[in-house]
Amino acid sequence: MSTAPAAPAAPFPAEPPAACDVLVVGGGINGAGIARDLAGRGLSVVLCEKDDLAAHTSSSSTKLIHGGLRYLEYYEFALVRKALAEREVLLKNAPHIMWPLRFVMPHDAAMRPVWMVRAGLFLYDHLARREVLPGSSTVDLRTHPAGAPLKKVFRKGFVYSDGWVDDARLVVLNAIDAAERGAAVLTRCACTDAQRGAQHWQATLRGADGVPRALRARALVNAAGPWAAQFLAEHAHAAERKSLRLVKGSHIVVPRLFEHEHAYIFQNTDKRIIFAIPYEGAYTLIGTTDVEHHGPIGAARIDADETTYLCAQASRYFERPVAPADVVWSYSGVRPLLDDESGDPAAVTRDYALELDTRQAPLLNVWGGKLTTYRKLAEEAADLLAAPLGTTRGTWTAAAPLPGGDLSAWIGAPQRPDTDFERFVQALTRRHPQLPMPLARRLARGYGARVETLLGPIGSLEEMGAEVAPGLYEAELRHLHRHEWARCADDVLWRRTKLGLHYDEGQRAQVAAWCVAHWRDAPAAPAAVAGDREASWT
Known part of the structure; x- marks a missing residue:
């Protein structure tokens, strides 16, 4: 069939x-x-x-394709095996919106002992077959690039693989x-x-x-x-x-805390973990929390205690402290977890x-x-x-590749999802030399091989229409409305893209005004400055 x-x-x-x-x-x-x-x-x-x-x-996750290393402590071996097996299936079917990511876990002698971490990583490496993702290793943080932004007390680290996704x-x-x-x-x-x-x-x-x-x-x-x-x-x-047990998970975004492309997984004194992940080039994403949610589901927002918690836990590891004043954006989502009567929200399956x-x-x-x-x-x-x-x-x-995930018409037979994508970017820039490299890379990430549905015969930036906000042209806005159900500025700025994070209030308002003026089914009023109901700027 x-x-x-x-x-x-x-x-x-x-x-x-x-x-x-x-x-x-x-x-x-x-x-x-x-x-x-x-x-x-x-x-x-x-x-x-x-x-x-x-x-x-689904847009408020930590944006990881991962097995869930910490779930091993709760003996969730079947779940971890299933998730680990799925990582490479997804990476191969959507290399434009997913890519491998290496995680560094600094060893804290006051937390889990070395033998326990190594045993967990051994299981993580071997519970499911790997073809693309490399296995775990031990690194010396005194010489490894990932050690540079950390406090000098952290000398040893463990590195393992998972994946990133635009959720x-x-x-x-x-x-x-x-x-x-x-x-x-x-x-x-x-x-x-x-x-x-x-x-x-x-x-x-x-x-x-x-x-x-x-x-x-x-x-x-x-x-x-x-x-x-x-x-x-x-x-x-x-x-x-x-x-169902409703558990709120919140994240903060701060200006970039490190230059390399590894992510971090930090062990906290409460036995939880948080991630610090390279995000949108200029930022670092930190999360998540696990807090029981009892209010209206669609009104979940990060609270001051969660922001303080994430900043404090990140500051335990980074040489440069992270303060609530550094937060440029935050978002929260409510996870619908099966109630297994666990006392700790972090332990719920x-x-x-x-x-x-x-x-x-x-x-x-x-x-x-x-x-x-x-x-x-x-x-x-x-x-x-x-x-x-x-x-x-x-x-x-x-x-079956997801839309845009089959790059073979551009690059020939696939080899590795990460290198395949880089070859695709090169092919795209050769076919469309009018695109500045940052724009070409962003369009490649968002649309993959379907980018031609947007670009078609366009041969110059002028043919993409007015630049409504930096790097966002009318041609893309029309494409998102016609092909991807975008109906307001928030749909574009925070879900179809993450351009809202890079724009100031005036630029976001320009996009909102354009949508209202050009889309008959757009809301009568511009999108709220505070973003969608589960996200906010600071």
Whole structure:
């Protein structure tokens, strides 16, 4: 069976069909991944998201494709093995938005002993097969570049491999692939009611225009993330079968603290860990916290205690202290974790559970999960639905590049994801010499081989239209609206790109004003200066 999608569809449908095989509620990573997998198996799919794709938890991660080294201490060997195996699958299928990253763990004699760290890294190296990522090693921080910004008391370190991902773009690429395989992807469209019958669900969808639309679906997937239990009780009129524990994770961004390209993993005195990661060239990303969240899910924000905690823990290691005044941006997300009755939020499992109920029309609830295992979760979800929906098409996503991920037309046969991407950048600059290198690299990262959908026959910067803000041209804004469901400035500045971090307030306002002036479905007022509901500037 061919798994190649149809030619890019533009614009994507704004209206739902009257009926479908599966309605997926939730446009985060799990919902988008499930919609993609099901559409690739020939099922008719509608994906609805009440806000923007990845507007909440899925754009508020630490942005890592990783096995979860610290989960070994909680004996989560099956989860770590599954996540480790997925790292290289994802790296190979999306080398433009993912890349290998080496992590340095300075050894603190007051924390875990050397033997324990080495044992953990040995397991991490060998629980799953590696072809691309190198194994762990010990380094002398007195001579290694990663030791330069650290306090001199740290002399020994351990280095291991994981991966980095642009989390929000990962969601969008899954949604694009789902749409190109026939799914209807509806953003700013809430499922306000779902009545279950013996053979079908009768759902009511309500878009930004407020008009209710009826949809008949053979099956319903509840992938609403932290809203999953609420959706089930209030809109699907079903009893909650699992207990979710909502845990807020917050991150801070500060001006770059080091020049090299390694990331750090720091052990804290409370037995937790935080990461310090190179971010957007000029910055360092520090996170995350684990705090019980009891307020409105969509209103999660970092608090002063979390900022102080992250700064203090980073300052234990860096020679130059990190202070709250250094923070230029912060964001928070609410993780929907399976409640395993752990007292410490950091110890709550990051694994997932899929619950299929076929007593009437099929209902599949998605509980928990983590970014790294989204593809496997989606595959298992589609397998569960295959029998009740009568499809025999099998698994296909493991070897299917995400949109833009197949670089072979530009560089020939793939070799390694990281070196393949660098060869692609060189090929792009040869084909489009009019692009300044920073712009060429950013477009290559964002769109991969699909960059030609944006650039097409453009032969000069002038042909890309007005430069609305530094490095952001009208051609890209139109592309994001037409092909990627961008409807306001926040969609562009904080999810489709991270340009909002590089712009000042006036430049962000320019983008917002352009969107309002040129997009008929843009909000009537410019995007809020404070960014989306789970992020803020300082």
